[in-house]
Amino acid sequence: MKTLHRILALVALLGALVGTLRAANKELNLFAWSEYIPQEVIDGFTKETGVKVNYETFASGEEMLSKMLAGGTAYDIIQPPDYVAEALIRASLLAPIDYAKLSNFKNILPEFLKMPHDPTQEYTVPYMTGTVGIVVNTEKVKEPIHGFKDVFTPAHANRIVVVNDNREIVSWALQTLGIEANDLTPENLEKAKPVLAEWVKLIKVYDSDSPKTALLNGEVDLGVVWSGEAALLYKENPKFQYVLPVEGAHQFVDLLAIPQQSKNRLAAHQFIDYILRPEVSKKISEAFPYTNPNGEARKLLTDAERGNPASYPPVGKLGTFRHIGKISQAIDALMTDLKNAR
Amino acid sequence: MRPTSRSFSSRRAGLRAWLLLLPMLVWLAAFVVVPMGILLVYSFCQRDDLGRVVFVFSWENYARVFDPTYLAIFGRSVAYAAVTTVICVAAGYPVGYYIARRSEKRRNQLLLLVMIPFWTSFLVRTYAWITILKNDGLLNGMLQYTKLISAPLDIMYTPAAVIIGLVYAYLPFMILPIYSSAEKLDNALVEAAYDLGAGPVRSFAEVIVPLTWPGIAAGMLLVFVPAIGMFAITDLMGGARVPMIGNVIQNQFFQARNWPFGAALGVVFTLLFAVSYALLQRRRVWEEE
Numbered sequence A: 001m002k003t004l005h006r007i008l009a010l011v012a013l014l015g016a017l018v019g020t021l022r023a024a025n026k027e028l029n030l031f032a033w034s035e036y037i038p039q040e041v042i043d044g045f046t047k048e049t050g051v052k053v054n055y056e057t058f059a060s061g062e063e064m065l066s067k068m069l070a071g072g073t074a075y076d077i078i079q080p081p082d083y084v085a086e087a088l089i090r091a092s093l094l095a096p097i098d099y100a101k102l103s104n105f106k107n108i109l110p111e112f113l114k115m116p117h118d119p120t121q122e123y124t125v126p127y128m129t130g131t132v133g134i135v136v137n138t139e140k141v142k143e144p145i146h147g148f149k150d151v152f153t154p155a156h157a158n159r160i161v162v163v164n165d166n167r168e169i170v171s172w173a174l175q176t177l178g179i180e181a182n183d184l185t186p187e188n189l190e191k192a193k194p195v196l197a198e199w200v201k202l203i204k205v206y207d208s209d210s211p212k213t214a215l216l217n218g219e220v221d222l223g224v225v226w227s228g229e230a231a232l233l234y235k236e237n238p239k240f241q242y243v244l245p246v247e248g249a250h251q252f253v254d255l256l257a258i259p260q261q262s263k264n265r266l267a268a269h270q271f272i273d274y275i276l277r278p279e280v281s282k283k284i285s286e287a288f289p290y291t292n293p294n295g296e297a298r299k300l301l302t303d304a305e306r307g308n309p310a311s312y313p314p315v316g317k318l319g320t321f322r323h324i325g326k327i328s329q330a331i332d333a334l335m336t337d338l339k340n341a342r
Numbered sequence B: 001m002r003p004t005s006r007s008f009s010s011r012r013a014g015l016r017a018w019l020l021l022l023p024m025l026v027w028l029a030a031f032v033v034v035p036m037g038i039l040l041v042y043s044f045c046q047r048d049d050l051g052r053v054v055f056v057f058s059w060e061n062y063a064r065v066f067d068p069t070y071l072a073i074f075g076r077s078v079a080y081a082a083v084t085t086v087i088c089v090a091a092g093y094p095v096g097y098y099i100a101r102r103s104e105k106r107r108n109q110l111l112l113l114v115m116i117p118f119w120t121s122f123l124v125r126t127y128a129w130i131t132i133l134k135n136d137g138l139l140n141g142m143l144q145y146t147k148l149i150s151a152p153l154d155i156m157y158t159p160a161a162v163i164i165g166l167v168y169a170y171l172p173f174m175i176l177p178i179y180s181s182a183e184k185l186d187n188a189l190v191e192a193a194y195d196l197g198a199g200p201v202r203s204f205a206e207v208i209v210p211l212t213w214p215g216i217a218a219g220m221l222l223v224f225v226p227a228i229g230m231f232a233i234t235d236l237m238g239g240a241r242v243p244m245i246g247n248v249i250q251n252q253f254f255q256a257r258n259w260p261f262g263a264a265l266g267v268v269f270t271l272l273f274a275v276s277y278a279l280l281q282r283r284r285v286w287e288e289e
Helices: A002-026 A039-049 A061-069 A082-090 A166-176 A186-202 A212-216 A227-236 A265-275 A278-287 A295-300 A327-341 B003-043 B060-065 B068-100 B104-119 B122-133 B138-145 B159-184 B187-195 B200-229 B232-236 B245-253 B259-288
Strands: A027-033 A052-058 A124-137 A160-162 A203-206 A222-226 A240-243 A251-259
Touching: A027 A061, A027 A265, A039 A052, A039 A265, A039 A278, A052 A061, A061 A082, A082 A251, A124 A227, A124 A265, A166 A186, A166 A327, A186 A203, A186 A327, A212 A222, A212 A227, A222 A227, A227 A240, A251 A265, A265 A278, A278 A295, A327 B068, A327 B245, B003 B259, B060 B259, B068 B104, B068 B159, B068 B200, B068 B245, B068 B259, B104 B159, B122 B138, B122 B159, B122 B232, B159 B200, B159 B232, B187 B200, B200 B245, B200 B259, B232 B245, B245 B259
Parallel strands: A027 A052, A160 A203, A160 A222
Antiparallel strands: A124 A222, A124 A240, A124 A251
């Protein structure tokens, strides 16, 4: 009898498993940055469509790329940064988007269309954009800060937080040398090395997830961080001023895209169109005040939100990062070497 | 007088033992042997432009592991883990021994206290330490309030913070095995040592420590080995300033997108564990001889 019971239990279990597999078209596998999509927004989509969203997070574009290439989950929507999307498009790993299904796509401002990562505008939809710039605690730092050279001085030793992103850090050094941020050749890395060696001695914290924490806690007085983090700091206390470095800044665009292996492209399109709605996009801006590429959503923001200098800095069009390929390993080796030598 | 039946029954017992072991063997094969095999294969491969593994043989990854930079990082990680282990033994031994000498009821209460932290996520507990140690945190606030110090101590994002975090994370893994050894310690042997004229120091060093050595050794392994590879604490409490081997390996799989090199580091790292384990085992054999 016991054996029979066990077999029955096993059959029931298998049945449940098949049931879950069947329900797959009622589910959407979303792979996105941590701290970027409010739960309220995801819940709203499930409530409207009945599609359950499995929200998995990553902390860097490279992490996303690694996990996607490794296989495993068939993601329906991913949120790559511009240069990762470029690599995915080149490797034919993204499914083309049917823009006719996106009634709200027209809300995206024209300057965020046909950008270098997706020049024909076939595979991606902009989610949020931003810049990487300098945050200054003006109560503690009295001298004017205009660029990287003012941040990385011996007077600021042990008072600086930067994002823990080697490519970012190396690109800043290149820009102080007047070299274009994407010009990542072994020779240019060699030129950046002495600059970086000095900087590494001054930096107190490397944190990509929440660089604002060290600034808020008073552990450091200066930071080179994502603009959204800077905007939250400014909202908390206007003593945290945002400065775009004079040596040159770049913008990043985080996108929504549908991988080739997606099994639920219909729901993926529905989700993207939902995100593009002005009132939904506005909620995202409220929680994570990056630069919203959605023109209609911007109109719904308060004057204070639109006036946040970190969210909407007074600049023209900035360049973006491009796909760099194998040099990423030289960048990693360089920074590991310098951090180790300090 | 019945050798056949005897060998038959023992063979049957052998079969049963294998059947009982089967789930563990399957588990070991699926989650230890196979992944290690994949790691070993990857470590001799190359990567493509996107970071995918290309199956073309190469020694290059191992050549890079023995680059002075990575050796220095290895050394530093081992040093941090060693300091952590020493502090854990020093702090954990009295606790484990004390708990083992209490009445059974009290023992269970005390053990519960050691276990309670596990009910909360490890990351949440690490963030709690940040709240305690930061410049305007609890510790500095208290010390300044009681006028013990005038300026806040700079603890967060220093090696000291990393050691505090590591000791905190691994102390229970030292206390528990020491407790279980100390619990089995026969008090009569300690009394005998006293009767034979040994003082407290001598009976501790020559009777108690050797008898509880298995617990100490197990605790040392449980603390030392994982502490070498820990990366979350060095990131969160050390500010990711000084690279540890765990961070370097993690970076290969994500930021640098160089899985073969990460795999090579992992293989060497695993060998290091095996060697340290073998050394401790040998030590134990010596003790027994």
